[in-house]
Amino acid sequence: MPRLLIVKTGDAFPEVIAQHGDFEALFRRALAEAGFTAEVFDARLEPLPDLAGIDGLIITGSHAMVSDAEPWSEALKPWLVSARERNLAMLGVCYGHQLMASAFGGESGYHPAGRESGTHEVSLTDSGREDPLLGALPRHFPTQLTHAQSVLAAPSGAVVLARNAHDAFQALRYGPRQWSVQFHPEFTPEVMRAYLARQVDKLRDQGQDAHALMRRVTDTPEARSLLVRFAETVTSHAKR
Structure with a gap:
């Protein structure tokens, strides 16, 4: 088995943790469905x-903002550069x-159009259709999204x-x-x-109906499959 490390960068909402588990638990559960395990490193608390x-x-999601440049987050950047090297x-x-x-030279910050939340379709580019990780997905597929900042x-x-x-920039590749x-x-x-239940007021402020978005939430098996495909890619490389 490969040694997979989940880099924890934040906590989910308390009610999400109580009912479904924190971010790292969600990743571990999805990986465990295919027999993969992963260790966890909390980047905010551990060296x-x-x-x-x-x-x-x-690397997980977080309620923090990359543009706030918190010390623990900034410390991760050269570490990620080393990992890519x-x-x-x-x-x-x-x-x-x-x-x-x-970390790799781009820019992340608040999206000028505001928050994107709910189940929304994304589309592969021509490069995405040829990508070794995303290329097995349909050209268009549903995803779960909740973010105020973007690349x-x-x-x-x-x-x-x-x-x-x-x-x-819904998906990027920075190297092989x-x-x-x-x-x-x-x-x-x-x-x-x-998450949508937590964002009712914020979404209303930008002209969106969180309850309507809740009704449109669907399962996203294609997006979920990326986690197992990633673990399989890591395993294949580790066996060489």
């Missing part, structure tokens, strides 16, 4: 681990997506793999084995609805 012996990193497999999710883009400018050399009407996605492959419909 940066040695990259030697690690086969793959999954080692060609270590990486998958950043939401905050992890924005953090990786920022505003991709790093030089990054490949855009997926987009939608709200966000031009380094990916990030704005959407949450680990979220279940129940978790997505719990």
Whole structure:
């Protein structure tokens, strides 16, 4: 089995944790469905681990904002650069997506159109259809999304793999084995609805109906499959 490390960058809402588990538990549960296990490193509380012996990193979402440049978050950037230089497999999710883009020379910050929340379709680019990780997905597929910040400018050399009407950079690849996605492959419909319930006022302020968005929440098996596909990619490389 490969040594997968979940880099925890934040906590879910208390009611989500109580009913469904924290971010790392959601990832572990999805991976366990295919027999994979993962260790957890809390980047806010623990010293940066040695990259030697690690086969793959999954960087979680967070309620923090990359543009706030908190010390623990800024410390992760050169560590992620070192991981990419080692060609270590990486998958950043939401905050992890924005953090990786920022670490590698792009820009992340508040989206000018506001928050994107709920189940929304994203579409693969031509490059995404040929990508070893995302290429097995349908050209258009549903995803769970909740974010106020986005990647505003991709790093030089990054490949855009997926987009939608709200966000031009829904998925990026930074190297042969380094990916990030704005959407949450680990979220279940129940978790997505719990997030929307928390955002009723914020969404109303930008002219959206959170209850209507709740009714449109669906399962997102294609997006969820990325986690197992990533673990399989890490395993295949580790066996060489």
